[in-house]
Amino acid sequence: MALSADDQLAIQQLYARYNHAIDSGDGAGWAACFTADGVFSSATGTFTGTEQLAGFGTTFAQRLKARHWTNNLVVDGDGVTAKGSCYLLLLRLTPGEQPPATILTTAIYRDELVNGASGWQFRKRTVVGDA
Numbered sequence: 001m002a003l004s005a006d007d008q009l010a011i012q013q014l015y016a017r018y019n020h021a022i023d024s025g026d027g028a029g030w031a032a033c034f035t036a037d038g039v040f041s042s043a044t045g046t047f048t049g050t051e052q053l054a055g056f057g058t059t060f061a062q063r064l065k066a067r068h069w070t071n072n073l074v075v076d077g078d079g080v081t082a083k084g085s086c087y088l089l090l091l092r093l094t095p096g097e098q099p100p101a102t103i104l105t106t107a108i109y110r111d112e113l114v115n116g117a118s119g120w121q122f123r124k125r126t127v128v129g130d131a
Contacts, residue, residue: 003077010120011075011084011113018122019068027058034122035114042107042127065093066104077113082120084111088127 003011014033021029031053034040040047040056047056060066068090075084086109091101112124 003075003079003082007077007079007082007115007120008075010115011082012073014113014120014122015070015073015084015086019070022057022060023067025058025061027054027056030054030057032118032121034125035116038122039124040122041125064104065095067091067093067101070109075113080115081123082113082115084113085109086111 018030018033020026021033031038031050034050034053036050037048038050038053040053044056047053068088070086070088073084073086075082077083088105088107088109090104090106092104093101107127107129110126110128111122113120114123
């Protein structure tokens, strides 16, 4: 069975909540985008479980004022699990300077998602091609 339109919309909202949470330093909100045993992997390291994820989400915004921009989402699944991928453009914000933002990196997210009691969440999110 393919993903329903409701599932696709819920997954799009998950991707948006993820970006808003990490950019604002809401580590708990960012970690809530993952399952309790969720894994995030990038050039900065691998973080597993709610505590590690929340810590990374909070400190990311303290270290770097940034804006995550994702697009070209492709997702396929059966309503219980899904695989997703999208492009990432990570901007470094420099308010008051010209230009006010610069491209920090581009990458691709490779995702494994699960639809559980909390709705759609990332089980595993890997950043591919980041510098």
